[in-house]
Amino acid sequence: MLQPMNKDNNNDSFRDMNLFNKIFVVTALTLLVILAISFVLGIFFLGIAGFFSLFGVQYESLYSLLIFVLFYFLLGFIFDLFSIAFINLTSQYVLGKYKLFITRMIIDCTFNWLSLHTVDEFMNSITIPVTTEIGAVLLFFFIEVAFDDKEKIKGKSIS
Secondary structure (H helix, E strand, O other), X not given: OOOOOOHHHOOOOHHHOOHHHHXXXXXXXXXXXXXXXXXXXXXXXXXXXXXXHHOOOEEOOHHHHHHHHHHHHHHHHHHHHHHHHHHHHHHOXXXXXXXXXXXXXXXXXXXXXXXHHHHHHHOOOEEOOHHXXXXXHHHHHHHHHHHHHHHHHHHHHHO
């Protein structure tokens, strides 16, 4: 029989657990976070590997591709912070929905291309043509816009 939750019946506090249960909970949560991060990086890696195989990008091994993806992920994160700040600054001065979209596309694609091209230039084990870099950057931008628009639509329908 299910009992209602109240303050008197809540004995499952982390503070009240014994050492073995605390270690088990912390280990399980750590593994869950590692699994989630690995899943995201794995999807990102397989997506880039698939895109590169479609467009004939040459790389020496899967290890070099993995290193490329990790460096691009890290450098792209740093450049994305600057991109978001720059987009927020310029969006205050741009009027019109289409002009704002074009401005966002130019800024976002420029920063993404800089991170992609920088990693490509520093790694000798991978060769990406500039046209493929631009195509990848545009693909990443439109995927990002598609996911952003879904979140905005959901937010408007809820409120």
